[in-house]
Amino acid sequence: MITFEHVSKVYGEGYRPALAEVTLQIDKGDFVFLVGPSGSGKSTFLRLVLKEEKASSGTVQVAGRDVGRLRSWKVPALRREIGVVFQDFRLLTDKSVFENVAFALQVLGRPRHVIAQSVPETLALVGLQGKEKRRPHELSGGEQQRVAIARAFVNRPSLLLADEPTGNLDPETSVGIMKLLDRINRTGTTIVMATHDDDIVDQMRKRVVELRDGRVVRDEDRGVYGSAR
Amino acid sequence: MRLGFVLREMGAGLRRNFTMTLSVVLVTMVSLFFLGLGLLVQQQVSILKGDWYDRVQVSIFLCGEVSGEERCPTGPVTTEQRDALRAQLEASPLVDRVFYESQQEAYDNFLEQYDDALTENVTPDQLPESFRVRLTEPDRYEEIREQFAGQPGVEDVPDQRAILGPLFAAMDGATRVAIGLAALMLLCSVLLVSTTIRLTAFSRRRETSIMRLVGASRALIQLPFVLEGVVASFVGAVLASGALYALVEFGVGRLNDRPDFTTRLVETADVLWPTAPVLVGVGLVFSVVASLLSLRRWLRV
Known part of the structure; x- marks a missing residue:
């Protein structure tokens, strides 16, 4: 699903590289934790996958596409295969829960009957049935993150990127979010989650890739948060 | 959608x-x-x-009794001069039609246009006779003016464009x-x-x-x-x-x-x-x- 080969990213001349010679393979259906201290290159990794940034050297392949050589007008098609969730949810505050999720389908020009069917389905999947008409500020943090996950997943992407999705949530709520991500992973969706949350990583026992100063220093299946602290 | x-x-x-x-x-x-x-x-x-341009007419005023010495050194226009001018005008490709306005006609028009206070001291022989010329190409107005101004018997060809x-x-x-x-x-x-x-x-x-x-x-x-x-x-x-x-x-x-x-x-x-x-x-x-x-x-x- 994602292949990095000797990928480096330097943001400016004279700066330390944000990623240095990263080679990594993530297969379809994987659940991968990306751990490491702030500034270790986790966010840069995600931005390269989304083509928000361009690698300084090396090749990035996502869903069979050579992202580095992708023409700019083809970038939207790449992003349609990727769902993204953030620490700060990024919901539209003047739209209801239903409208927030439907927004992702509307901008892709999906017909009305498709929206009417898949939005309630996805809201049920994330456990928000009955709250379609609420506004984001009427929801708890955990519920808001569920809306964000529903929006990222409603188009059934094959890859879901999560950047510190539990960073603003208490431990109990975080567990609920992780159960939801696990459920989505079981539908065959690849999940890459950047996180600082050692409890969660230790509980889930998934593949762990640790970055430090832009380099992969550890990559183990069923790993723990470990030394990255 | x-x-x-x-x-x-x-x-x-x-x-x-x-x-x-x-x-x-x-x-x-x-x-x-x-x-x-x-x-x-x-x-x-x-x-x-x-x-x-539709309306433009070149007026060629001819010398009369009251014309000054410097503009009309040959005195009032003679019949030969008048006929020569008319012949020239009629031969010119620039000229569409030519009207002749005698001193009496000029006087009649003058009476029509202005009120009594102005007209009571004017007599027909004070007004110039003239040729009124309609051009085929109004743009080439200047050529006619140059051709006729200064010819014997012509007092003046005023340039309406100046107005x-x-x-x-x-x-x-x-x-x-x-x-x-x-x-x-x-x-x-x-x-x-x-x-x-x-x-x-x-x-x-x-x-x-x-x-x-x-x-x-x-x-x-x-x-x-x-x-x-x-x-x-x-x-x-x-x-x-x-x-x-x-x-x-x-x-x-x-x-x-x-x-x-x-x-x-x-x-x-x-x-x-x-x-x-x-x-x-x-x-x-x-x-x-x-x-x-x-x-x-x-x-x-």
């Missing part, structure tokens, strides 16, 4: 930045108003020129001022449109970032912003055309209705075509250019 989405986004942007939208509309309106004014003055000039020249010059000047103001104001409106789009893009950065993330095409993300500028400019152009229409209808139109005012002036029909379409077209082109320029900078995908 997607068209509806674009229109809703555009409407939301226009409402959210209502004061900016209003300023774009007003600045566009004022700039296009001046542009339209310039166009109408030019139309007036060409109407006047057309009318004047109208300053008027045309003044109107050309007015056009230049109006177009200059229009250019300045159009520059303002371009800057204002791009500032507005910048502000709108900033206030909607959350929406646009989500649109990018879920894979909306660049056109879909940018179109609402472009359309906002286009709609505001279109409204401005329509208002400017309306203002010009009112100006012609109630200002110039009143003059046209007066029976003693015979000069033809621009009419409301001249506003409707071609002025108004030109204004709308210029408004649209400028707003699209302004929005594309600012989108390249502020809304990269």
